[in-house]
Amino acid sequence: MNKKTPPATPRQLDKSDFRRLSTFIHNTFGIYLPDRKYYLLQNRLQPRLKKLGFTSFSDYVDYVLQQDKKGEEVFEMIDVVSTNKTEFFREKEHFDIFQNELLPCFYGQYIKTWSAGCSSGEEAYSLSMVLDEEKQTGRIAGFMVYGNDISQSILNKAVKAIYPFDQAKSIPPNYRHKYLLRSKDKENPTIRIVPKLRAKTRFVWENLVGEHDSMPNDFQFIFCRNTLIYFDQETQLRVVDRLTKHLASGGFLILGHSESLVNRIPKGLKLYSPTIYKKEI
Amino acid sequence: MKKINFRVKMIGVMVVILAVFLSFGFLMKNTINKAEKTESNLYNGSIVLSHQMSQLNSSLLLKVQIPLQQFRTQGKITASSGYQLRTAMKDIRNQLLNIRNERTYTPQEQALLSNMAANLDDMFGKAENIINFKGDITKKQDHLQWQKLYDIFDQTVQKFQENASAFTLLKVNNDKQLITNIKAYFSRIHRINNTVLIIGFLLILFLSVTFIIDITRKYKMVIKYLVHLSKGDLTEDIPEIAHDEMGWILRHVRLLQDSLRKITIEVNTAVNNMSIASHDLSASSQNIAQGSSEQASSVEEISSSVEQLASNIHQVADNAKATEKVVVQLSKTTSLMVEAARKSQEKMDAIAEKIGIISEIAFQTNILALNAAVEAARAGEHGRGFGVVAVEVGKLAERSKKASSEIEGLIHESVSVIEDAGKIMLEVAPEVDKTSDMVKSISAASIEQKLGADQINDAVQQFNEVAQQNAAASEEIATSAEELSAQADRLMDSQSFFKLKEEDMVNNIPGNTAPIVKKKIPQSVSTGNKNNPGKGVDIDLEKPDDLDEGYERF
Numbered sequence: 001m002n003k004k005t006p007p008a009t010p011r012q013l014d015k016s017d018f019r020r021l022s023t024f025i026h027n028t029f030g031i032y033l034p035d036r037k038y039y040l041l042q043n044r045l046q047p048r049l050k051k052l053g054f055t056s057f058s059d060y061v062d063y064v065l066q067q068d069k070k071g072e073e074v075f076e077m078i079d080v081v082s083t084n085k086t087e088f089f090r091e092k093e094h095f096d097i098f099q100n101e102l103l104p105c106f107y108g109q110y111i112k113t114w115s116a117g118c119s120s121g122e123e124a125y126s127l128s129m130v131l132d133e134e135k136q137t138g139r140i141a142g143f144m145v146y147g148n149d150i151s152q153s154i155l156n157k158a159v160k161a162i163y164p165f166d167q168a169k170s171i172p173p174n175y176r177h178k179y180l181l182r183s184k185d186k187e188n189p190t191i192r193i194v195p196k197l198r199a200k201t202r203f204v205w206e207n208l209v210g211e212h213d214s215m216p217n218d219f220q221f222i223f224c225r226n227t228l229i230y231f232d233q234e235t236q237l238r239v240v241d242r243l244t245k246h247l248a249s250g251g252f253l254i255l256g257h258s259e260s261l262v263n264r265i266p267k268g269l270k271l272y273s274p275t276i277y278k279k280e281i
Numbered sequence: 282m283k284k285i286n287f288r289v290k291m292i293g294v295m296v297v298i299l300a301v302f303l304s305f306g307f308l309m310k311n312t313i314n315k316a317e318k319t320e321s322n323l324y325n326g327s328i329v330l331s332h333q334m335s336q337l338n339s340s341l342l343l344k345v346q347i348p349l350q351q352f353r354t355q356g357k358i359t360a361s362s363g364y365q366l367r368t369a370m371k372d373i374r375n376q377l378l379n380i381r382n383e384r385t386y387t388p389q390e391q392a393l394l395s396n397m398a399a400n401l402d403d404m405f406g407k408a409e410n411i412i413n414f415k416g417d418i419t420k421k422q423d424h425l426q427w428q429k430l431y432d433i434f435d436q437t438v439q440k441f442q443e444n445a446s447a448f449t450l451l452k453v454n455n456d457k458q459l460i461t462n463i464k465a466y467f468s469r470i471h472r473i474n475n476t477v478l479i480i481g482f483l484l485i486l487f488l489s490v491t492f493i494i495d496i497t498r499k500y501k502m503v504i505k506y507l508v509h510l511s512k513g514d515l516t517e518d519i520p521e522i523a524h525d526e527m528g529w530i531l532r533h534v535r536l537l538q539d540s541l542r543k544i545t546i547e548v549n550t551a552v553n554n555m556s557i558a559s560h561d562l563s564a565s566s567q568n569i570a571q572g573s574s575e576q577a578s579s580v581e582e583i584s585s586s587v588e589q590l591a592s593n594i595h596q597v598a599d600n601a602k603a604t605e606k607v608v609v610q611l612s613k614t615t616s617l618m619v620e621a622a623r624k625s626q627e628k629m630d631a632i633a634e635k636i637g638i639i640s641e642i643a644f645q646t647n648i649l650a651l652n653a654a655v656e657a658a659r660a661g662e663h664g665r666g667f668g669v670v671a672v673e674v675g676k677l678a679e680r681s682k683k684a685s686s687e688i689e690g691l692i693h694e695s696v697s698v699i700e701d702a703g704k705i706m707l708e709v710a711p712e713v714d715k716t717s718d719m720v721k722s723i724s725a726a727s728i729e730q731k732l733g734a735d736q737i738n739d740a741v742q743q744f745n746e747v748a749q750q751n752a753a754a755s756e757e758i759a760t761s762a763e764e765l766s767a768q769a770d771r772l773m774d775s776q777s778f779f780k781l782k783e784e785d786m787v788n789n790i791p792g793n794t795a796p797i798v799k800k801k802i803p804q805s806v807s808t809g810n811k812n813n814p815g816k817g818v819d820i821d822l823e824k825p826d827d828l829d830e831g832y833e834r835f
Contacts, residue, residue, distance in 0.1 A: 181832035
């Protein structure tokens with residue numbers, strides 16, 4: 001009658017285990033988890049423990065740490081630990097400035113844009129929509145949007161480009177008809193990005209804090225919004241430096257609305273307008 | 282028959298068998314008794330009697346006939362011999378009396394025995410005549426009489442012997458009859474015995490078979506229903522079979538079945554409700570878990586943003602504070618500058634005055650140089666050198682004058698510039714003060730903002746923590762609910778062991794409440810080599826894939 005039924009009591013994450021793991025995550029992925037993120041970590045790791053059959057966090061942390069930076073579980077772990085929150089045309093002002101102010105600087109060119117820390121790809125596809133619109137009017141020669149993230153599962157979502165129907169609300173109506181498909185299944189309605197845009201969007205599994213760096217070096221635009229907030233200050237600057245290297249001269253780095261580089265704008269960048277930085281020519 | 286239980290039946294059967302055996306035993310005992318009596322009669326009346334009869338005959342022969350025959354020739358009997366004879370005869374008579382009294386005889390035998398006794402009396406009467414004979418056998422008449430007495434005696438003897446042998450014959454015949462009787466008794470005993478055996482055997486066989494058939498039938502029934510029960514089959518009603526022990530067992534099996542039915546119906550209803558409820562619970566708690574997980578993600582993002590924002594505001598506040606200091610300094614500097622401008626105007630005026638003196642001196646020096654040149658010319662050859670000096674001095678005076686007038690011009694310009702500067706300074710000073718005040722208020726505001734942001738940040742962090750806890754809790758609840766619904770399903774499975782009649786079934790049959798199927802999007806895209814995670818992996822999305830078939834234009 002009953003087969004397994006392990007007790008439903010939650011496994012408790014020990015403070016010392018929490019510190020071991022948060023240090024590892026910080027060193028490997030840059031994500032900063034101070035003590036108050038204790039519940040976050042405990043909460044997000046529960047399903048992994050359950051799935052792997054670990055009864056204590058201590059064992060699980062040992063298991064992850066012993067794999068070092070290349071183990072499969074390390075990536076499964078970061079999949080659940082990283083926060084993936086995004087939507088289409090999030091922080092709309094940036095898109096308006098992008099289309100009306102920044103993009104005109106590069107009219108006639110082939111535009112490469114990077115959505116750094118793209119999560120499930122909404123930002124990348126939003127940019128693709130804007131760029132495709134501009135390409136159709138002939139103002140730009142063409143475009144390619146890149147996206148990267150450390151979570152494989154979230155990248156899978158990005159690649160599939162299937163989203164809950166509600167998300168369509170934040171997409172401007174004229175774009176919806178052009179760039180969205182809707183599911184025939186009405187009970188569980190979803191939307192999907194049209195193949196044309198999917199073909200123009202490329203997702204790469206890359207860690208902004210990791211050693212490997214395969215992105216091109218001539219982006220006119222890098223959107224890195226609401227990614228830096230998960231890093232500590234030192235890591236934030238390292239990542240900004242890295243992104244700056246990938247910008248073409250005169251290219252723009254667009255950060256999240258709360259991610260000001262007040263008082264610490266790195267060399268080679270200058271403030272163009274709040275949260276928008278331009279690489280010096 | 283149905284109302285009699287096995288115990289009573291058993292006792293009844295025992296009683297019947299016992300009665301049969303007892304009655305047959307009694308019959309047998311009776312027969313055996315008779316046989317025994319007959320046998321003892323036979324012994325007494327045949328063997329003992331024949332011995333007594335032969336004794337009687339031999340006594341008669343040896344003690345009466347033979348002595349009498351010895352006396353026949355003598356013609357007289359002595360007194361003592363006569364006495365002996367009489368004693369012998371008395372003895373013989375007693376012997377016969379004994380024979381007659383010792384046992385019972387058939388009337389025929391009685392008759393013969395009375396004849397024998399009469400014969401014996403007659404014989405002994407004749408013998409008495411012989412004993413009492415007083416004649417003389419030498420006399421012819423007496424001799425004849427003697428002989429005649431003997432002849433009569435012999436005749437009585439003969440009669441006695443005839444009766445005795447008739448008696449013996451009769452007795453033998455009768456004994457033969459007795460033996461026949463004994464044989465009859467024995468055959469009767471055999472018969473009874475056989476009958477008892479056969480009847481007993483048949484009875485026991487019959488009762489046993491009946492019993493076994495009865496018990497087997499009921500036992501099979503009980504087993505059948507018990508097997509039904511053991512298989513959880515509650516569909517068939519258990520009948521009332523009898524009032525015996527098997528019936529009693531079956532009745533209780535039926536009670537058990539009734540209870541099981543009631544319980545099963547109740548449990549089925551409960552389990553069914555529980556299953557539906559737990560599936561609902563599982564579905565909604567999964568929704569909640571998903572919702573709170575998304576919420577937790579949102580809150581996590583907000584919290585990270587707010588934290589960043591707070592840190593930015595700190596920076597701004599620090600900057601504002603630094604700016605405030607600078608502006609205060611500037612304001613002080615501005616008033617100092619106004620004062621400085623005023624002072625420098627005064628100094629300039631003083632310088633202009635002094636320059637006038639220098640100009641005056643240059644003028645006079647020039648005149649003196651001219652005079653000196655005139656005097657040098659007068660002095661002639663000796664004054665030539667002096668004349669050169671005078672000319673040079675004159676040139677110097679000229680240059681001094683030019684310089685001083687240039688300086689004068691510059692001073693005039695400076696004075697006007699300083700005046701302008703002073704004026705501007707005077708105009709700017711209040712603005713600077715105003716700026717200073719504004720910067721102070723900005724600084725104050727940003728400090729307040731900083732405090733506010735800290736407060737918001739703290740609150741958001743707390744909120745975040747709670748949201749994470751809630752997400753964790755709702756995840757736990759969802760898992761528990763899932764487990765619960767799985768258990769309900771398992772319980773339902775277990776419960777389906779009991780099969781009920783159609784009309785007892787719960788409307789919502791367990792299988793009908795379809796468990797929530799989680800839709801899984803096929804993992805069509807591989808992100809590549811996990812063993813080499815350092816490498817970025819390019820994901821190609823050029824072509825429309827199969828999933829597009831499920832979509833249409835928006």
